[in-house]
Amino acid sequence: MIDLGETKTGTSTAGAALPRLLDARRRYLPVLATLALLALMYGLGAVNYEGFSDTQVLLNVLIDNAFLLVVAVGMTFVILTGGIDLSVGAVVALTTMISASLLEQRGWPPGVVLPLVLLIGAAFGFAMGCVIHFFEIQPFIATLAGMFLARGLCYVISTDSIPITDGFWTTMAQSKLRAGGFFVSTSVLIALVVVLGAAYVLAYTRLGRDVYAVGGSPQSALLMGLPVGRTRIAVYTISGFCSALGGVLLSFYMLSGYGLHATGLELDAIAAVVIGGTLLTGGSGYLFGTVLGVLVLGLIQTIITFQGNLSSWWTKIVIGVLLAAFILLQRAVSRRAS
Amino acid sequence: MTNLLRHRLFWPLAILALLLLGNLAFTPGFFSIQLRDGHLYGSLIDILRLSAPLVLVALGMTVVIATGGIDLSVGAVVAIAGALACLRISEQDNQQSVSVVLLAVGLALLGSLLLGLWNGFLVAAVGIQPIIATLILMVAGRGIAQLITGGQIITITSDPYRLIGAGYWLTLPFSVLIAVVVTAIAVTLTRRTALGLLIEAVGGNPRASRLAGIRSRRLIVSAYVFCGLCAGVAGLMISSNVSSADGNNAGLLIELDAILAVVIGGTALAGGRFSIAGTVLGAVIIKTLDTTIYTIGITPETTLLFKAVVVIVLCLAQSPAFRNRVFARRRHPDPPAPTASAPKLEVPA
Numbered sequence: 001m002i003d004l005g006e007t008k009t010g011t012s013t014a015g016a017a018l019p020r021l022l023d024a025r026r027r028y029l030p031v032l033a034t035l036a037l038l039a040l041m042y043g044l045g046a047v048n049y050e051g052f053s054d055t056q057v058l059l060n061v062l063i064d065n066a067f068l069l070v071v072a073v074g075m076t077f078v079i080l081t082g083g084i085d086l087s088v089g090a091v092v093a094l095t096t097m098i099s100a101s102l103l104e105q106r107g108w109p110p111g112v113v114l115p116l117v118l119l120i121g122a123a124f125g126f127a128m129g130c131v132i133h134f135f136e137i138q139p140f141i142a143t144l145a146g147m148f149l150a151r152g153l154c155y156v157i158s159t160d161s162i163p164i165t166d167g168f169w170t171t172m173a174q175s176k177l178r179a180g181g182f183f184v185s186t187s188v189l190i191a192l193v194v195v196l197g198a199a200y201v202l203a204y205t206r207l208g209r210d211v212y213a214v215g216g217s218p219q220s221a222l223l224m225g226l227p228v229g230r231t232r233i234a235v236y237t238i239s240g241f242c243s244a245l246g247g248v249l250l251s252f253y254m255l256s257g258y259g260l261h262a263t264g265l266e267l268d269a270i271a272a273v274v275i276g277g278t279l280l281t282g283g284s285g286y287l288f289g290t291v292l293g294v295l296v297l298g299l300i301q302t303i304i305t306f307q308g309n310l311s312s313w314w315t316k317i318v319i320g321v322l323l324a325a326f327i328l329l330q331r332a333v334s335r336r337a338s
Numbered sequence: 339m340t341n342l343l344r345h346r347l348f349w350p351l352a353i354l355a356l357l358l359l360g361n362l363a364f365t366p367g368f369f370s371i372q373l374r375d376g377h378l379y380g381s382l383i384d385i386l387r388l389s390a391p392l393v394l395v396a397l398g399m400t401v402v403i404a405t406g407g408i409d410l411s412v413g414a415v416v417a418i419a420g421a422l423a424c425l426r427i428s429e430q431d432n433q434q435s436v437s438v439v440l441l442a443v444g445l446a447l448l449g450s451l452l453l454g455l456w457n458g459f460l461v462a463a464v465g466i467q468p469i470i471a472t473l474i475l476m477v478a479g480r481g482i483a484q485l486i487t488g489g490q491i492i493t494i495t496s497d498p499y500r501l502i503g504a505g506y507w508l509t510l511p512f513s514v515l516i517a518v519v520v521t522a523i524a525v526t527l528t529r530r531t532a533l534g535l536l537i538e539a540v541g542g543n544p545r546a547s548r549l550a551g552i553r554s555r556r557l558i559v560s561a562y563v564f565c566g567l568c569a570g571v572a573g574l575m576i577s578s579n580v581s582s583a584d585g586n587n588a589g590l591l592i593e594l595d596a597i598l599a600v601v602i603g604g605t606a607l608a609g610g611r612f613s614i615a616g617t618v619l620g621a622v623i624i625k626t627l628d629t630t631i632y633t634i635g636i637t638p639e640t641t642l643l644f645k646a647v648v649v650i651v652l653c654l655a656q657s658p659a660f661r662n663r664v665f666a667r668r669r670h671p672d673p674p675a676p677t678a679s680a681p682k683l684e685v686p687a
Contacts, residue, residue, distance in 0.1 A: 084469065131650075131654075134659065134660075134663065135653075135654055135657045135659050135660040135663070136657055136658075136659035136660075137653050137654070137657055137660075138607060138608075140408075140469055141597075141601075141607060141649065141653055142653070144594065144597070144649065145646050145649040145650045145653070146646075147646075148594070148642045148643070148645050148646030148649060149642075149643065149646035149647075149650075151639075151642045152639070152640055152641075152642035152643025152644075152645075152646055153643065154639075155637060155639035155640055155642065155643075156640060156643065159637055159639055259639065267473070267476070267477050270473065271477065274470075280467065280470050281467070311484070311489050313480070313481040313484035313485060313489060313585070314481065314485075315481070316477055316478055316480055316481030316484075317478050317481035317482060317485065319477055319478070320474050320475070320477040320478020320479070320481065321478065323473070323474050323477060323478075324474045324478075327466055327470060327471075327474065328464065331464060331465065331466060
């Protein structure tokens with residue numbers, strides 16, 4: 001009898017250990033899928049197109065998408081809590097517009113403009129976070145209103161594009177960091193610093209833990225005594241700040257402020273986060289995945305450029321297909337886990 | 339009097355009346371309607387004609403929102419439907435033939451039906467959140483529309499097709515008549531049959547309604563199909579009005595206007611309660627606002643700013659949390675007044 005009982009418990013623990021191991025692996029499955037996709041895309045590109053495997057091509061993807069990377073980092077925080085931020089593209093445009101207007105039309109020094117626009121972005125996010133938390137308005141609607149507001153403010157400043165000729169901005173636009181024959185722009189360095197900082201916050205700080213907890217289950221987080229409201233407001237503030245910083249990087253890249261800059265950027269950012277394996281319901285995902293997601297989006301564009309006979313609208317279709325594939329994958333993974 | 343104030347459509351109607359009167363102050367002949375060449379002309383008719391596509395899209399959106407969902411892909415469906423119809427017509431030798439146009443219209447509607455089915459499948463069968471499920475088509479849809487038009491703006495010269503969006507029939511713009519017919523169908527189906535009740539039940543609590551024996555999945559799929567079809571008809575109107583299909587810009591941001599119209603009309607975004615008359619009013623209000631801004635001479639782009647304010651104010655007004663926080667706090671420090679006196683004070687004013 002005892003033997004029987006022991007073997008029973010023995011088999012059950014052995015039986016439970018395997019799924020537990022698989023469960024632990026399953027958490028990484030979406031990120032691994034993205035990594036595999038990225039490797040596949042790179043491999044296909046390298047085989048099919050001459051010059052594609054040049055390291056500079058990969059670095060160019062980073063240079064062209066540094067601003068998207070920063071915006072997607074902020075979006076990752078928001079989506080991890082189970083929210084969504086539709087205002088990011090509009091805040092990016094507003095940042096380029098305010099920067100251009102203050103620098104060129106008012107002649108303010110860059111040392112004042114730069115912190116000011118970052119502060120405006122963060123304050124914008126903070127305000128939306130407060131509306132979402134205190135008045136219990138769905139994030140989708142609150143940030144939609146934020147999107148209207150920010151784009152509207154762009155056009156109040158000017159309906160035309162304002163070129164930026166400021167010395168600091170042009171220096172930032174032209175400066176290149178060289179190493180061994182390759183180069184990246186300063187923006188890439190800034191974006192990488194943001195990524196590393198954000199990854200540290202998410203993995204090792206109390207705020208990061210709260211973000212995952214709130215996304216996993218707001219009720220449980222509240223019962224555990226975690227500051228749900230503060231966390232929720234914090235992630236929208238971070239997203240607003242990241243959008244403003246992304247706007248600054250875009251204005252380095254474009255050297256202009258324009259109300260139509262970054263239209264649809266919110267979709268690219270959400271797509272990057274989702275393709276990077278972060279669950280849209282919140283609570284699960286890694287910043288590293290978001291970086292991979294941005295690289296996937298960038299590589300799609302690069303492949304379409306190298307192919308030559310495909311037009312830019314294919315980018316949208318491929319992104320849509322990938323988005324569908326990854327959402328279905330997420331659905332399958334989370335359904336099996338629950 | 340208080341009953342009138344409490345009626346769901348009172349505030350939307352009041353806003354519309356205010357906007358129209360404001361217009362009268364700027365353009366003296368604003369309310370005049372003339373009969374010219376057997377057609378009715380006038381600013382009010384123009385507003386109705388401009389509202390027709392938005393009314394249709396917002397109608398579909400209302401039904402989807404009533405089931406507790408949302409459809410972000412309507413703008414893309416508008417673009418795809420217009421592109422399909424215009425491509426088909428442009429390929430034919432005789433663009434004036436009615437049968438060619440009817441076939442093209444049928445093709446476009448079939449396309450938008452399939453797109454609605456795809457959304458409904460993702461939401462009801464796969465169980466993805468509606469915002470995300472329809473986001474896929476919102477991203478990919480513009481690409482598909484561009485693919486159909488080959489990245490060009492397809493221009494056609496078909497007179498029968500022009501009738502849909504720019505033509506007149508029985509002195510009224512044909513597009514307005516279509517909108518009225520679709521609205522009538524929607525009202526009949528939802529208010530004269532039990533369908534409306536079932537939709538509200540599903541939106542209120544899909545699990546409970548399934549347990550109560552309602553086929554909620556089938557209802558949800560039909561809601562997205564209806565929404566897709568409405569967007570398709572709106573797409574036909576928009577492309578017919580300019581006799582061309584533009585994959586990139588047709589129906590741009592119309593999903594946001596449609597959601598706004600639904601919210602203005604008093605439909606709760608959380609689902610479970612809807613008002614078709616309110617939505618139609620909401621759509622007309624938005625287009626009147628657009629027209630007002632044009633006539634006053636403010637840059638049209640600042641409409642976004644007004645819309646943002648409207649969205650914020652409406653959502654705050656709908657939010658119970660906001661009412662509790664703002665009004666409950668104010669009541670406490672005040673000397674306790676009899677609650678009945680508050681409405682009495684408002685009546686003479």
